[in-house]
Amino acid sequence: xxxxxxxxxxxxxxxxxxxxxxxxxxxxxxxxxxTRVKSEAFECGNSPFAxxxxxxxxxxxxxxxxxxxxxxxxxxxxxxAVVYRDLGLLGLAEMGVFLGILMVGYFYAWDNGALKWK
Amino acid sequence: xxxxxxxxxVLLLPELILVGMALVLLVGARRLRSAVRVAGITxxxxxxxxxxxxxxxxxxxxxxxxxxxxxDGYSQFFKVLITxxxxxxxxxxxxxxxxxxxxxxxxxxxxxxxxxxMMVASSAVDLLTLYLGLELTTLCSYILVGITxxxxxxxxxxxxxxxxxxxxxxxxxxxxxxxxxxTQTTNYEGIHEAAQAVRVLGSPGQMILLAAVxxxxxxxxxxxxxxxxHAWAPDAYQGAGAPVAAFLAAASKAAGLAALGRVCxxxxxxxxxxxxxxxxxxxxxxxxxxxxxxxxQTNMKRLLAYSSIAHAGYALLxxxxxxxxxxxxAAVTEAMSTGDGAMGAVALxxxxxxxxxxxxxxxxxxxxxxxxxxxxVFMTLGTFGVLVGLGDRGECLDDFQGLAxxxxxxxxxxxLFLLSLAGIPPTAGFTAxxxxxxxxxxxxxxxxxxxxxxxxVITAFVYLRVAVxxxxxxxxxxxxARFSWAVSSALAVAALVTMIGGIFPAMALMDGIFPDFxxxxxxxxxx
Numbered sequence: 001x002x003x004x005x006x007x008x009x010x011x012x013x014x015x016x017x018x019x020x021x022x023x024x025x026x027x028x029x030x031x032x033x034x035t036r037v038k039s040e041a042f043e044c045g046n047s048p049f050a051x052x053x054x055x056x057x058x059x060x061x062x063x064x065x066x067x068x069x070x071x072x073x074x075x076x077x078x079x080x081a082v083v084y085r086d087l088g089l090l091g092l093a094e095m096g097v098f099l100g101i102l103m104v105g106y107f108y109a110w111d112n113g114a115l116k117w118k
Numbered sequence: 119x120x121x122x123x124x125x126x127x128v129l130l131l132p133e134l135i136l137v138g139m140a141l142v143l144l145v146g147a148r149r150l151r152s153a154v155r156v157a158g159i160t161x162x163x164x165x166x167x168x169x170x171x172x173x174x175x176x177x178x179x180x181x182x183x184x185x186x187x188x189x190d191g192y193s194q195f196f197k198v199l200i201t202x203x204x205x206x207x208x209x210x211x212x213x214x215x216x217x218x219x220x221x222x223x224x225x226x227x228x229x230x231x232x233x234x235x236m237m238v239a240s241s242a243v244d245l246l247t248l249y250l251g252l253e254l255t256t257l258c259s260y261i262l263v264g265i266t267x268x269x270x271x272x273x274x275x276x277x278x279x280x281x282x283x284x285x286x287x288x289x290x291x292x293x294x295x296x297x298x299x300x301t302q303t304t305n306y307e308g309i310h311e312a313a314q315a316v317r318v319l320g321s322p323g324q325m326i327l328l329a330a331v332x333x334x335x336x337x338x339x340x341x342x343x344x345x346x347x348h349a350w351a352p353d354a355y356q357g358a359g360a361p362v363a364a365f366l367a368a369a370s371k372a373a374g375l376a377a378l379g380r381v382c383x384x385x386x387x388x389x390x391x392x393x394x395x396x397x398x399x400x401x402x403x404x405x406x407x408x409x410x411x412x413x414x415q416t417n418m419k420r421l422l423a424y425s426s427i428a429h430a431g432y433a434l435l436x437x438x439x440x441x442x443x444x445x446x447x448a449a450v451t452e453a454m455s456t457g458d459g460a461m462g463a464v465a466l467x468x469x470x471x472x473x474x475x476x477x478x479x480x481x482x483x484x485x486x487x488x489x490x491x492x493x494x495v496f497m498t499l500g501t502f503g504v505l506v507g508l509g510d511r512g513e514c515l516d517d518f519q520g521l522a523x524x525x526x527x528x529x530x531x532x533x534l535f536l537l538s539l540a541g542i543p544p545t546a547g548f549t550a551x552x553x554x555x556x557x558x559x560x561x562x563x564x565x566x567x568x569x570x571x572x573x574x575v576i577t578a579f580v581y582l583r584v585a586v587x588x589x590x591x592x593x594x595x596x597x598x599a600r601f602s603w604a605v606s607s608a609l610a611v612a613a614l615v616t617m618i619g620g621i622f623p624a625m626a627l628m629d630g631i632f633p634d635f636x637x638x639x640x641x642x643x644x645x
Contacts, residue, residue, distance in 0.1 A: 104145055107145060108144045108147060111148055112147070
């Protein structure tokens with residue numbers, strides 16, 4: 001029974017090695033040229049320390065929410081891919097319908113100018 | 119793996135029609151500028167979906183998607199009702215859409231999607247399908263309440279509704295999880311069987327199951343705005359536009375009742391003794407609190423919100439009768455099966471008679487609740503419709519001063535709906551109340567019937583006060599504009615149902631027939 005979990009353990013181990021080695025390699029081999037901005041904590045373009053009430057461009061929020069929306073929907077593609085052969089052509093058609101409905105949402109966002117960076 | 123059955127897709131035809139049109143509206147959102155045209159399309163779609171809902175009943179198989187979705191008389195009855203409410207709401211909102219400057223296609227797409235969710239909820243025979251349907255409905259409702267983004271009251275109402283609504287959804291989901299923990303299934307039939315086994319064995323799982331019952335009922339009581347989960351309704355109705363409030367009060371409540379009925383009568387019927395007790399308490403308190411709080415309201419939408427809370431209580435009475443009758447029936451069956459040898463032939467026969475009486479009572483009770491939902495939807499849409507038509511003159515109670523002298527036709531129409539809401543014959547409200555009270559008395563809940571009648575007197579005061587203001591005060595404000603054709607036609611339909619629903623069953627009563635307004639094909643569910 002525990003055999004099934006060896007693979008999971010191995011992938012955790014590998015993921016840990018990769019993450020740790022990247023940090024170590026970057027800090028030992030990397031070129032260092034610090035500026036004030038580069039030394040700040042990275043917060044996707046926001047100032048990491050600011051009082052609430054400061055201005056925030058709404059376009060960041062809009063892009064992020066659209067990304068989360070479509071990203072979460074696309075999670076359904078992975079389980080579908082696993083059982084793709086069992087489902088056959090009808091499964092393909094069904095996923096086509098699903099993606100079609102998703103594309104209507106995408107088209108709606110595009111059509112209404114949500115993707116314009118203005 | 120059952121594979122995918124194309125025939126099952128036909129079962130979803132009414133839902134597919136609504137979803138399809140919603141998608142078309144979204145794609146064409148920026149090119150559809152005429153509110154009248156979009157409203158026309160939506161009404162036609164609603165009618166088509168209603169026709170499809172009845173047509174689908176003729177299908178051979180009525181269970182689809184791994185027994186998660188069913189098409190039976192009960193579900194299709196509510197679907198026709200929901201599409202009717204959708205059509206009337208659309209007609210009522212034509213002027214609202216134009217005047218408030220909201221996005222036309224999106225508003226109608228949200229209405230269509232909310233109705234799709236309601237339809238799925240009334241067809242659900244699996245708790246997860248039910249959750250999906252209810253979530254789709256409430257997510258669209260949150261946006262509809264706050265769709266006038268430049269009005270701060272609408273934003274406040276939407277936020278309040280959203281916070282309480284997501285809390286109720288979480289409770290409901292927790293209930294599903296606990297149910298699954300005890301019964302290892304989310305399917306209604308499966309829950310019914312497993313719960314029966316749990317009850318017979320008397321295992322510790324029963325306590326968890328009872329907690330699950332409480333959580334599920336709490337989530338559903340929120341959807342029908344029954345006490346003590348009613349607090350959102352007055353704020354949401356007041357802040358939302360009048361047509362949206364009408365939609366929430368009518369369609370949303372009907373769908374909640376549909377879901378509640380099936381969950382109580384099919385999934386949880388092993389615990390019907392407890393369910394009946396909880397429902398009786400919730401119904402009694404909803405009637406009491408709704409009636410009492412409506413007395414002091416001066417804003418018409420808040421007044422109607424509290425009245426809708428009371429009406430939710432009345433509508434639940436039929437299910438109280440049905441669940442307690444089923445519990446008694448189950449007790450008789452148990453006595454028959456355990457005391458088989460000891461019982462004489464006469465006693466057995468008496469038990470069998472009582473069993474069939476209880477079955478009849480259960481189905482009559484559910485039918486009474488369905489009748490109540492049907493008639494309530496139309497009289498509520500009618501009352502809200504008058505508010506919509508009056509516009510600014512329909513906001514507060516004082517605005518109605520002297521309406522009868524200025525516009526006698528409108529005042530008479532409002533009076534008809536108010537009398538119906540109060541339950542005075544020969545209007546539909548009387549038929550509806552008579553049915554639920556009769557079934558509650560027959561199931562032995564005398565105190566509940568007495569309380570309901572006493573509170574009817576209180577609500578009669580609430581509604582007749584509006585009539586007094588309309589007929590016995592001098593007008594102080596300008597004469598309101600005539601109703602547009604869209605509002606007039608919606609009100610004509612609502613008034614027609616309110617009158618027919620009052621007159622025909624009254625005639626049936628004289629012949630001694632139980633006055634339900636449920637067609638023969640719409641048999642209530644049960645095991």
